Structure formats: structure tokens, C-alpha cells
Amino acid sequence: MDDDLVCRPVRPEELPAVAELRWRWVQELYGTPEIPLGDFVPRFVAWAREAEATHHCLVLVRGRRPVGMSWLAVTERVPFPGAYERSSGDVQCTYVVPEERDRGLGGVLVDAVLERAAGLGVERVTVHSSERAVPAYARRGFAGSPHLLQVDLRPGRAR
Template identity: 60%
Template sequence: MESRNDAAIRPVRPGELEAVALLRWRWMAEAGGEPAASRGEFVAHFAAWAEANAPSHRCLVAVRAETVVGMAWLAVTDRVPHPGALVRASGDVQCVYVVPGERGSGLGSRLIDAVVAAARESGLERVTVHSSDRAVPAYARRGFAVSPRLLQAEPVPRT
């Protein structure tokens, strides 16, 4: 697909949370997941969650012709102060998704760039991402690298 840069990348607006919730629903459906609630229940829950968590979870959207066609989230976590920095925070890129018809157009990369720019503007120490295998090259092109010191554990085993 040729690159089309006419889509706007910007913070989500309150009236767009339903469209963002439907992107998340679509993502799960593509992955073959089993919903825990009806679509309507999920959309209502998602919108309420997004509003309640707006101070720590910033959503950016890709919009083309007034239609939300992609999203990316920056989750910001305050970090423990230390003598050299009294105020510290880090970020985590979450839920980057572009609808199938828009993939390959550069929107995913633009969303990642926008999230990293938001992290930079907020003075975050670092930004992490837990990526799908397919998206690792996109993050690597945007400056993300494997860190031997960033470890993770699953405190609750997956069923």
C-alpha cells in the first residue's frame, strides 16, 4: 500500500471513546479471543475506564475522514524519587492498533512516533513496550531496543 499521510494523529476526544473501544474489540476478534462480556457491555466499560484513567493513560488516535482508524496508548507510571531526581516517571506503549485496511500506510509508525514524542514532552525517563512478534521491527525502527536489564514475571499463571 502506498504511504498516505493525510490522516491526523492526535489525542482522543471524549466522543471518540466508543470508536476506540470498538477498535479494541476488533483487535480481540482478529486474534480469535473469547469476549468476557457483550460488545455493548465492553464498550461502556472501556469508555468509563478510559475516562477514569485519563490522568495516567493517554490515548492517541489516527483519524481519516472523521473516522478513527488507529490508536496507541501511553501509560505513565510515577517512579520512586531518588536524591538526583525528586520527580520521576516512565511510560509504557500499549494497544497500538491500526485497522487492516490502513496497515502498511505508515499510520502505525506515526502513532508510535507520537507516543514517544508525548513521552519526551512529559519528561519520562524511559518508554517500554510489550510487542507482538510482527510489530518488533516497527518498534526497532523507531529506536526501541532489547534491554538485558528489563525483566518481567507473570505473578498469576495464564490459564
């Protein structure tokens, strides 16, 4: 990693830039979102502030500009005898701007998220990955599980 690139928890004043990263990612994948960037940013920042206890954002910063992000969503799990405080995590929204890609920076973010999860005592971490990123997650110990199932409840999705 470059000397002028730092991976660390997001600072509150960086949340608008992180919102722009999220908007840019959606634009890259699906085309320009219907909601304008100027409307999205304050709503995203408000959400991030309200969710900070359960959603931990790590950023890659070059100089003073965030160029990548990854989120760890932590969910409490049902206790069982001998283990009352349990949680699981989910890696979400790992994104690096195109001009910074193909140098292992997404992996730097994922490593930082896993370190954060371990520090929080999270039992297991999942991820819903793009096909392109599967090898990067696999190199960090992620593997498929025949016991982890999902159903898509969004309107218009077949069940």
C-alpha cells in the first residue's frame, strides 16, 4: 500500500464523501440513480450516524480524500447457555474507486473489516460478493457453506 494511503475507521466529517462513494458505485453498476446526489448525501449521512452502533465503516484515504470503503454490519445473535453475548457480522459495500483498483486495496479494506470484527468478538462474518471479488474474499478465508441460505424478498423477485 502507498505511503500516502491510509486505512482506518471513517471520521464523521468524511461521511458525505463516503455517501458519494456509495452513489458513485450504484451509478457505475446500474446507471445514474433517480435520486440526485445532492438529495442522497444528507440522507445517507443521517442514516450512517443513526446506525453507527451496528454499522462500522472503514475507509481508504489518499491525502484527505476517501477512495474506498467497506462496512461491517454487526447483528446480535440469540444467546445459548454459556454464551450470552453473541454476534455475527456481514461485510457490506466494499468499494474502491476505479482509478485505485487492481492493486489489492479491496483486500486491505476486507482485512481491516475482519480485524474490526475479531476485536468486537464477532463469531462469523458473511459477505454477498460480486463474482469479480470472490477470489479476494476466498484468499481471506471466506468459503461457501451449504447451510447458509437466503431468499430475496424484494418485489418482483421469484420465490
